[in-house]
């Protein structure tokens with residue numbers, strides 16, 4: 001039986017972006033929240049789509065859930081967010097970490113966004129401070145600022161479950177990259193140690209899985225499993241060892257396929273840029289900027 005301290009977690013894995021969207025609730029008919037929803041985007045045609053988000057909505061309606069929050073762990077660089085679409089569909093609020101304003105300032109420059117673009121986070125309904133708590137029905141949510149992958153990353157701790165965003169991946173994959181603007185391997189190490197100081201049985205839900213060949217997709221782990229087995233940050237790995245590994249590895253990684261379309265939409269809480277005079281919306285590609 002599910003109690004308020006053990007929320008029901010319903011995952012939706014998007015095989016195109018390796019992203020997991022979660023619906024978190026206390027059982028049928030209860031208040032709920034959605035973590036990291038995906039807006040479909042085809043980079044060849046420039047078309048967006050809501051098939052993935054519609055699956056989430058169908059699930060929510062089937063269970064009679066009342067979604068009050070759509071939570072982003074960070075401004076994702078690998079998928080567009082469906083938060084704005086879901087807000088209109090479900091009437092929920094969108095929340096993200098307060099340091100999103102730093103990310104907005106950096107990328108307003110990178111994309112040379114319109115002068116009306118605000119870098120105060122006001123596209124979101126709420127900006128969370130580290131340690132902030134709020135209630136969703138019988139569920140209590142605690143926000144943890146876990147910078148490193150980006151300066152604004154947060155994790156959401158709900159009962160015995162933590163939605164870790166891009167900090168940890170499954171133990172055989174390791175940790176998130178730290179080479180985007182504002183990324184910091186030393187900060188990620190501290191964030192990961194903070195997550196891994198939670199009780200050993202704490203359930204950890206990944207934002208992504210990139211399964212090595214031969215293994216099925218998995219996105220749920222525990223603190224104990226990560227401390228014993230994570231290839232980058234198992235117990236005993238020092239900060240210096242981690243930072244050295246992370247920096248050498250990041251130097252070999254290509255940019256994510258959707259980083260340019262994703263970031264300019266996600267810093268707007270998943271809204272597309274305003275249409276131009278002809279009524280068409282354009283996404284920008286800065287040349288030789290990244």
Ligand SMILES: [Fe+2]
Nearest residue numbers: 075076077166
């Ligand atoms: Fe990310």
